[in-house]
Amino acid sequence: MLHTIYTLLLSTDEDGNFRARISELPEVDAAGDTAEAALSRVEDEVLLALMRRMSAHRDIPEGHGAPDTGRTVALPLLATLKLALYREMRGAGVRKIDLARRLGWHPPQIDRLLDLTHASRLDQIEAGFRALGRSLEFAVTGDSADAEPAAPEPAGA
Numbered sequence: 001m002l003h004t005i006y007t008l009l010l011s012t013d014e015d016g017n018f019r020a021r022i023s024e025l026p027e028v029d030a031a032g033d034t035a036e037a038a039l040s041r042v043e044d045e046v047l048l049a050l051m052r053r054m055s056a057h058r059d060i061p062e063g064h065g066a067p068d069t070g071r072t073v074a075l076p077l078l079a080t081l082k083l084a085l086y087r088e089m090r091g092a093g094v095r096k097i098d099l100a101r102r103l104g105w106h107p108p109q110i111d112r113l114l115d116l117t118h119a120s121r122l123d124q125i126e127a128g129f130r131a132l133g134r135s136l137e138f139a140v141t142g143d144s145a146d147a148e149p150a151a152p153e154p155a156g157a
Helices: 035-055 077-092 096-103 107-114 122-131
Strands: 005-012 018-022 025-032 072-074
Touching (some): 018 035, 077 107, 096 122, 107 122
Antiparallel strands (some): 018 025
16 A cells, blocks of 8 residues: 555536546546646645545445546545544544554544645554554555666776
């Protein structure tokens, strides 16, 4: 898991407006006069929809993106980590107030920790996972066909 990726559906309505929708999140519907306008709004709409689901204590779709459509929306890594923390909390039956007690934090700090638009520090997210008995692993991946080999270092460097 390096990013949460959702399937993007781009269409036009009967009035000629462009609509950007997410198949895994039917409540997302970003509209615009142009395709670019609709696409520029869709990530914010996805984050808002996910935060509404979190507030309502609902499940969050994993989001793998449908490779056959070729169009996807990849969430920022920080949002992906926060969604993973939320899923772990739900799976363990841990409420926000419970996590706050385990960490010795005030409840508003947990609200910010789970806010997908707040720039939490990585060490805070790690602390949340540790409080649940979990740890984070990080991997850097790439498509070797697209990657350019690193230039060799000059001799004697």
